[in-house]
Amino acid sequence: MTSIIEAAPYVVFGIWLGLSVLHQFPHGRWIRRIKRFDRFGVLPDWTFFAPTPIVSDYRFLYRDMSGDGTLTSWKEITYRNTSLLRSVWHPERRIQKGLNVSVASLVRRAIAAGRFEKRRLLEVSYLLILNFVEKQPRDFRAVKRQFLIAQTRGVESDDNPHIMFLSAFHVLPKA
Amino acid sequence: MPVQREVVAQLVAGIAAVGVVINALELLVARKNVLTFHDWNVLRTRYRVLSGCSPSPLEWSVSSGTVFAIAIVLQAIAAICLVIFFHSGAWAIGLCAYILAIRLLLGLRLIYGFDGSDHMHAIVWAGLLVFLASPSASIKDLALVFIAAQLLLSYLTSGIAKLLSPIWRSGKAVGLIVRTESYGQKSVSRLIERLHLSGPLSRGTMVLEVVGPLSVLMGPKAAIVFIFFGVMFHLGSAIVMGLNSFVWAFAACFPAVLYISERWAPF
Numbered sequence: 001m002t003s004i005i006e007a008a009p010y011v012v013f014g015i016w017l018g019l020s021v022l023h024q025f026p027h028g029r030w031i032r033r034i035k036r037f038d039r040f041g042v043l044p045d046w047t048f049f050a051p052t053p054i055v056s057d058y059r060f061l062y063r064d065m066s067g068d069g070t071l072t073s074w075k076e077i078t079y080r081n082t083s084l085l086r087s088v089w090h091p092e093r094r095i096q097k098g099l100n101v102s103v104a105s106l107v108r109r110a111i112a113a114g115r116f117e118k119r120r121l122l123e124v125s126y127l128l129i130l131n132f133v134e135k136q137p138r139d140f141r142a143v144k145r146q147f148l149i150a151q152t153r154g155v156e157s158d159d160n161p162h163i164m165f166l167s168a169f170h171v172l173p174k175a
Numbered sequence: 176m177p178v179q180r181e182v183v184a185q186l187v188a189g190i191a192a193v194g195v196v197i198n199a200l201e202l203l204v205a206r207k208n209v210l211t212f213h214d215w216n217v218l219r220t221r222y223r224v225l226s227g228c229s230p231s232p233l234e235w236s237v238s239s240g241t242v243f244a245i246a247i248v249l250q251a252i253a254a255i256c257l258v259i260f261f262h263s264g265a266w267a268i269g270l271c272a273y274i275l276a277i278r279l280l281l282g283l284r285l286i287y288g289f290d291g292s293d294h295m296h297a298i299v300w301a302g303l304l305v306f307l308a309s310p311s312a313s314i315k316d317l318a319l320v321f322i323a324a325q326l327l328l329s330y331l332t333s334g335i336a337k338l339l340s341p342i343w344r345s346g347k348a349v350g351l352i353v354r355t356e357s358y359g360q361k362s363v364s365r366l367i368e369r370l371h372l373s374g375p376l377s378r379g380t381m382v383l384e385v386v387g388p389l390s391v392l393m394g395p396k397a398a399i400v401f402i403f404f405g406v407m408f409h410l411g412s413a414i415v416m417g418l419n420s421f422v423w424a425f426a427a428c429f430p431a432v433l434y435i436s437e438r439w440a441p442f
Contacts, residue, residue: 098288
């Protein structure tokens with residue numbers, strides 16, 4: 001019995017390290033299956049900004065429609081902390097990361113399918129973005145909201161923003 | 176004089192604890208936005224076990240905003256207490272287990288907002304839990320080896336992935352990353368462009384990430400050089416890219432790296 005208890009850490013850490021190595025190859029069929037069971041986020045992805053670095057920002061804009069069909073102008077949602085303070089204090093990083101991951105997930109699937117399939121509207125990534133957009137301030141007359149996701153390449157870039165996605169009008173939940 | 180494993184573990188815990196406290200306070204401040212974004216009614220559909228049943232204790236613990244706030248405040252307090260009472264036996268084990276448990280539950284709850292520093296925290300606290308719970312010197316060493324091995328794996332993987340990337344090899348990557356609003360600073364971006372630093376910084380990052388872990392094999396002196404550049408790298412990433420949480424999570428592993436290098440470096 002004692003030897004089993006003593007062996008347990010070797011087995012657990014050995015498996016954990018082994019799966020961590022395998023997890024660096026995310027396209028492997030086996031690791032994708034195993035990843036499904038990693039509910040607590042213990043298998044790391046250590047590739048950090050590689051092989052494709054993040055070279056653009058996602059921007060979220062929305063506009064509202066009132067009951068008589070009048071549209072507001074587009075408003076951009078600000079959710080990033082760009083001050084130097086974020087080097088020690090960065091509470092916004094969770095939302096920033098969550099939005100980046102959600103958009104990347106939708107884009108990856110759209111590229112793989114060659115188009116944006118309607119069933120993606122029921123995916124967690126899309127619902128999280130929609131939920132985030134719906135929670136932004138609104139006028140009391142607003143009944144529907146449309147959003148768009150644009151991509152910009154750096155703060156000093158001369159490139160025009162690339163509109164990646166334009167949603168349908170979603171009925172806003174009652175305030 | 177060789178470094179004592181107890182001192183190493185305490186140092187690992189101390190540095191990681193700072194990260195836990197900052198992380199907990201950040202979550203506390205931003206909890207309304209974070210929990211609104213990570214809407215539990217949406218996220219729970221990912222979990223087949225939870226989506227169709229009535230609220231279980233597990234679900235209640237991760238879905239309630241009040242419980243969330245209390246749990247993370249207690250996690251921060253536990254991290255501080257653990258540093259103070261590191262040698263207190265059962266108390267230290269309990270505190271460490273609590274910190275790890277909350278980190279695991281956060282993984283369930285904030286799945287889309289998780290990053291590499293969160294993964295490293297799970298590794299560090301699991302390693303420390305085994306270290307504290309085991310009376311065996313060899314298992315304590317195993318725990319430190321596990322922490323160090325994951326850090327070395329992280330550097331090597333990241334370095335190899337960059338070496339395989341044409342954009343990284345071209346030297347343009349760092350310049351393009353720091354140009355973004357999400358991971359850059361306007362002033363730093365201008366400086367890098369004016370002084371043509373993107374190439375040296377991109378290639379320097381690749382060299383650090385590939386050669387650094389291998390230097391640990393050369394003994395403690397080489398390991399100290401790697402650790403120095405590693406800490407500088409994480410501080411730089413925090414200042415320029417806003418990756419503040421990586422400083423504490425990754426720096427916590429460096430004492431374990433020095434320990435294994437001192438004990439087992441073959442050269």
